[in-house]
Amino acid sequence: MPIVAAFQSALNTGMLLPSERGTYYFAFDMKQLLKGDILKRYQAYRIALQSRFMQPNEVRYEEDFEPYEYDFITLGLSDVLLDLKNKTIYTPNTNQTVKFGEAAVQKNIDNQTSSAIIEDRYNDGSNFTKDEHGRFTGSTGTGGGSGGGGSSGGGKSRKGSKKRKNQPKMSSEELYWVTHGIATDFPRLKPDGKLNTYEYGDYRYDFYVHDFASYKFVNKKKLK
Numbered sequence: 001m002p003i004v005a006a007f008q009s010a011l012n013t014g015m016l017l018p019s020e021r022g023t024y025y026f027a028f029d030m031k032q033l034l035k036g037d038i039l040k041r042y043q044a045y046r047i048a049l050q051s052r053f054m055q056p057n058e059v060r061y062e063e064d065f066e067p068y069e070y071d072f073i074t075l076g077l078s079d080v081l082l083d084l085k086n087k088t089i090y091t092p093n094t095n096q097t098v099k100f101g102e103a104a105v106q107k108n109i110d111n112q113t114s115s116a117i118i119e120d121r122y123n124d125g126s127n128f129t130k131d132e133h134g135r136f137t138g139s140t141g142t143g144g145g146s147g148g149g150g151s152s153g154g155g156k157s158r159k160g161s162k163k164r165k166n167q168p169k170m171s172s173e174e175l176y177w178v179t180h181g182i183a184t185d186f187p188r189l190k191p192d193g194k195l196n197t198y199e200y201g202d203y204r205y206d207f208y209v210h211d212f213a214s215y216k217f218v219n220k221k222k223l224k
Helices: 002-014 038-051 056-062 172-185
Strands: 081-083 088-091 096-099 104-107 114-116 128-130 136-139 196-200 203-211 214-222
Touching: 038 056, 172 196, 172 214
Parallel strands: none
Antiparallel strands: 081 088, 088 096, 096 104, 104 114, 128 136, 196 203, 203 214
């Protein structure tokens, strides 16, 4: 390796124009000399494919195989794609795009307009009124219910209501990200009445499922 490094340095010094240095360079392809046996290579490829920092055609190129005749990349439904330039997050399994600090946005089928997604919140039997955007604005009855995903409805709660009292204190931002995390990591949860547990950040949350991305949180405990 020291001989190879000296050879490369001599080539880069003597064979490149001053304007090319820093942009182009000479280097030897040492893959055939340094690659592991077939089992180690295939195990490494499996990790690379599962982690999705390599694609099948790239693996086939490394092994000198003919490429597949398609032009797309593989993604898992649980992936969350971050666009650093536009500061947006896209979740494939929910088809939602989120901009930092704003509500979830989903493009319409024609990809020309977009609208904020408003959850249809849980109603425990009270008569709620909604505004033109579908949000709860108040109650026409004597009491209000708990909001979907653990948020409270717009109407006043009944005095001494166990539903409201048992809900842990969560900010709207915390509620959004915890709900988004559950929907992303466990998209197949069903409203079967079972108590579920989810860890996010420094806390553990116990919750029941109402519907997809709609949960009732009943406990919040700081992790040790």
